[in-house]
Amino acid sequence: MENIKALAANLGLTYRDLGPADVGGGYLLSSQAGWNQTEADWRLMLANGQGWGLESPDGQLIASALTLPYGTEVAWISMVLVTETWRRHGIATDLLRHCIDHLDARGVTAGLDATEAGRLVYLPLGFQDIYPIDRMVAETPDLSDLGVERISRAMTAEDMDKVVALESVAFGAERGALIAHLFRQTPDVARVIERNGELTGYALGRNGRNYLQIGPLVAASETDALALLTETYGQGSGTSEPLLLDIPGHHAGLIKSLKDAGFTRQRGYVRMLMGQAEVMGNPGLVYAITGPELA
Numbered sequence: 001m002e003n004i005k006a007l008a009a010n011l012g013l014t015y016r017d018l019g020p021a022d023v024g025g026g027y028l029l030s031s032q033a034g035w036n037q038t039e040a041d042w043r044l045m046l047a048n049g050q051g052w053g054l055e056s057p058d059g060q061l062i063a064s065a066l067t068l069p070y071g072t073e074v075a076w077i078s079m080v081l082v083t084e085t086w087r088r089h090g091i092a093t094d095l096l097r098h099c100i101d102h103l104d105a106r107g108v109t110a111g112l113d114a115t116e117a118g119r120l121v122y123l124p125l126g127f128q129d130i131y132p133i134d135r136m137v138a139e140t141p142d143l144s145d146l147g148v149e150r151i152s153r154a155m156t157a158e159d160m161d162k163v164v165a166l167e168s169v170a171f172g173a174e175r176g177a178l179i180a181h182l183f184r185q186t187p188d189v190a191r192v193i194e195r196n197g198e199l200t201g202y203a204l205g206r207n208g209r210n211y212l213q214i215g216p217l218v219a220a221s222e223t224d225a226l227a228l229l230t231e232t233y234g235q236g237s238g239t240s241e242p243l244l245l246d247i248p249g250h251h252a253g254l255i256k257s258l259k260d261a262g263f264t265r266q267r268g269y270v271r272m273l274m275g276q277a278e279v280m281g282n283p284g285l286v287y288a289i290t291g292p293e294l295a
């Protein structure tokens with residue numbers, strides 16, 4: 001806490017906790033960086049997590065960092081942003097140190113999905129690479145050529161407990177609040193695969209600033225993942241809006257199928273965990289993450 005406070009004072013900035021009133025300032029910050037979050041995303045993150053930021057003398061939020069707890073053992077560090085004119089002063093480093101201290105004091109492991117620039121800040125702080133993630137986008141996606149069978153159905157409120165249980169296995173921590181939020185926000189893109197009474201996969205999504213993002217997408221096989229995607233997007237809801245998917249690099253087959261369907265790789269991320277290179281959950285089941293800010 002002391003480092004970031006002192007740094008802020010040296011730079012003529014104010015360091016403070018973030019709260020519900022920062023939805024607008026946070027949205028401006030992430031929009032300036034070209035990110036996909038909406039005000040609803042910021043509302044969710046500020047309500048479920050804890051955030052800190054720096055403010056310029058004219059009252060503008062110029063930097064942010066949040067911690068989002070998942071269960072009792074893991075938290076995601078999210079929305080690490082420093083506005084362009086204030087970069088390379090050590091602000092992100094000291095905000096991160098504060099997040100890490102906050103989580104260490106609670107015995108919670110920090111994870112995050114890093115951009116290329118962010119990774120250069122996180123490596124010296126002790127974060128280690130777990131796996132790469134490719135951000136695949138299409139402005140006018142056409143998934144009809146993926147040629148998959150219709151095997152999913154629309155998710156209902158009765159599926160919630162089973163989805164939360166499978167998400168806990170796939171991600172590696174309890175994410176009931178996140179799953180409920182996504183289902184409430186965009187029920188039309190939520191689908192599940194059920195076989196012999198057992199829920200084996202699901203897709204949820206949310207409308208972003210520029211793209212519909214589908215994730216988490218959890219499935220027992222690549223065929224099931226493609227079916228969920230196709231039915232969620234093309235045939236399920238009949239939508240045709242720009243689509244974004246963050247695909248773990250170990251699902252190279254899915255990435256290739258998306259490229260064949262006209263998707264391009266917009267950028268890469270790296271999933272990182274603090275101080276341990278152990279994989280959490282079962283990444284083989286995760287065909288698309290929720291997004292780097294939500295994991």
Ligand SMILES: CC(C)(COP(=O)(O)OP(=O)(O)OC[C@H]1O[C@@H](n2cnc3c(N)ncnc32)[C@H](O)[C@@H]1OP(=O)(O)O)[C@@H](O)C(=O)NCCC(=O)NCCS
Pocket residue numbers: 033079080081082083086087088089090091092093094113114115116117118119120121
């Ligand atoms: C990434 C970001 C948060 C870094 O913020 P920052 O306050 O400038 O970072 P710091 O000043 O603490 O940087 C610490 C060190 O990280 C490295 N670093 C940070 N940004 C870098 C960049 N763009 N290129 C190369 N090295 C970089 C440098 O080693 C730097 O030390 P130095 O300035 O003494 O050389 C900021 O550039 C940003 O908001 N970018 C857009 C959004 C984003 O990618 N956020 C990260 C999400 S995971």
